[in-house]
Amino acid sequence: MKRRNGLFWLLLLHALFYCLTACTDYEAAPRAADTGQSPLAARIAGQEIRLEKIDNALQLALYDLAEMQYGLRVGRIYELADKNNHKKAVEILLPVPVPPRIDLSSKSRLFRGNPKAPITISVFCSFQSPHCKSIQPVLRRLAERYRGWTRQAHLDFPLKFHKEGVQAAHAARCAAEQGGYWKYHDALYVQTPRLDGKLYLALAQRLQLDGARFQHCIKDADIRSKVLKDRKMAMDLGLKNVPVVLINGLYLKGSRTFEQYAYWVDRELHSMGVSTGEKYVWRDSNGINDRDLPFTTLPLALVGVSESSAEENSKGLIEVEQTRAQYFTLGQQLLPNVSLLRLHRRFAVIDHHGSLEKLPLKGEMATDIPLTDSHQQSEAARQRIEQPLGPGTGRLIEPSGVLTLGQAWLRKQLAQRELLEAKFTEAALAVEGHHLLRLEGIADSEFFNGLGLQENDVLLRVNDSWVHSGQNTLWEALTSGQIIDVTFMRKGLPYRLQYVVEELGYFEGDPDQGRD
Incomplete structure (x- = not known):
């Protein structure tokens, strides 16, 4: 009996094996491995649809x-x-999914950063989106961390329910016609989402753009069509929301942390053979924008510049630690770990322990409202600003925006200082034995609106000083020639803005005058 049962199971297994290999319809369809094609996903009216075609669209x-x-x-x-x-x-061993890469043309784009950078960070955004506003500090941090390695491009994707989205993008492109795109870009995001028709001209005037030319551009249908062309491209790519950031085309949707973006920048750099933390070497000065570098605080003074058609023969006449000025050539050491990197007509660029700093021509900053075009505080000042209670204490938030203030505009506003001071009233909270100051009656104030401040904002600090009824250092800071950090409370939440005072004629004669 047992022998007969064993024979039965043997015959059954043989039949099953035969059915799996010969009795099914699956064998009729060739396998992908045999043909080199992707698997067959479906047939529509007899036409074969491969999985690759489905996945490419999705x-x-x-x-x-x-x-x-x-x-x-x-x-x-x-x-x-x-x-x-x-x-x-915990040690995560799961492979990180690699984003698809989208190829975009960089033709006619305005870049922030090194125009020849090997990594392009393309940002599809709407100026009316609070989510796009929220990633601006992250993008500025990326630009600083990867200085020289990256460049940023803004692509307009105003969503259909953003009523001012198209007009704001149009206005930014009009600012670009006068070389003020990125400053206007930053100013719009400070105001987001409170955008309206009155704001656009006011921002242009604060940046000292030609108002008549700007207003004419605002009516230009061709400029508007360029905004809509960007939006159509985004929709054709399948994008539905903002922000979308492409790092050399690698697709990253939604607001991300600095670390998440930095991961993919590092991956791209590693694929080029660049090590983490490696400094970018500026191989030539053509097209390099050195104007956004911080001014040096080292004991150096640029007395004169001797330019030569052969860059290596150019020399800077420099006083070191108040000693008699002498000529230095490019690459020559000025102080320990400090060398002369590049020369321009009105300033020099020095390499200070791996960081680039600007040394202005002596006398260029002697104005009634001194100049600055730096977006970075010194490390010591930054620590005092961000940790007001001392080292090791809680840090204040990163600045949510950077605003450029035209010097002529600022001078005109400060002529009404007494009227402006009257807008400060005492708040309930106190610090250092004095009441904090709240802004009242500023809804129609060109000055306070130009600073990105709103009704009932309570000022906390200007740079590293508290603001209260006993002292208000805002006025002195605005005329100090330094970058200004202002921290304030709005509806119970802390905010921080930075202001840069700039004279647009400072680079008069530069072929790229006014260009970002």
Whole structure:
């Protein structure tokens, strides 16, 4: 009996094997490995549809799903680790899903940063989007961390429910016609989402743009069509919301942290053979914009510049530590870990321990409202500003925006200082034995609106000083020639803005005058 049962099972297994290899319809369809084609996904009216064709049309959505899946898995890993009190001993071995790469033309784009940078950070955004506003500090931090390695481009994607989105983008392009695109770009995001028709001309005037030319441009249908062309491109790519950031084309949707963007910048640099933290070497000065570098605080004075058609023969007449001025050539050491890197007609660029700083021609800053075009405080000043209670204490927030203030505009506003001071009233909160100051009656104030301040904002600090009924250092700061950090409370939340005072004629004669 047992022998007959064993024979039965042997025959059954043989039949099943035969059916799997010969009795099914699957064998009729060639396998992808045999043909080199992607798997067959479907037939529509007899026409074969391959999986590759389906996935190509859905690559962005499929990546979003893959990223969501990765996030869920990592979250579950940390839940397990936390449950067993091993959260600090987690090592994630899951491969990070690689974003699809979208090819974009860089033709006619206005870049912030090194125009010859190997990495382009393209940002699809709407000026009316609070989410786009929120990533501006992150983008500025990326530009600083990867100085020389990256350049940023803004692509207009005003969503249809952003009533001022198209007009704001149009206005920014009109500012670009006069060389003020990035300053106007930053100013718009400080005002977001409070955008309206009156604002656009006011911002142009604060930046000392030609008002008549700006207003004429605002009516130009061709400029508007360029904004709509960008939006159509975004929609054709399958984008639906903002922000979307492309790092050399790598697609990253939604607001991200600095670390998430930096991860992909580092990956791109590594693929080029660049090590993490490696400094960018400026190989030539053609097209380099050195005007946004911070002024040096070192004991140096540029007395004169001797230019030569051969750059290596150019010399700077420099006083070092108040000694008699002598000529220095490019690459020559000025102080320990400080060397002369580049020369321009009105300033020099020095390499200070790996950081680039600007040394202005002596006498160029002697104006009634001194100049600055730096977006960076010194490390010591930054620490005092961000940690007002001392080292090791809680840090204040990063600046949410940087505003450029035209010197002529500022001088005109400060002529009414007594009227402006009257807008400050005492708030309930106190510090250093004095009441903090709140702004009242500024809804129609060109000055306070130009600073990005609103009704009932409570000022906390200007640079590293508290603002209260006993002292208000805002006025002195605006005429100090230094970058100005202002921290304030709005509806119970802290905000921080930076102001840069600039005289537009400072680079008079420069062929790129006024260009960003």
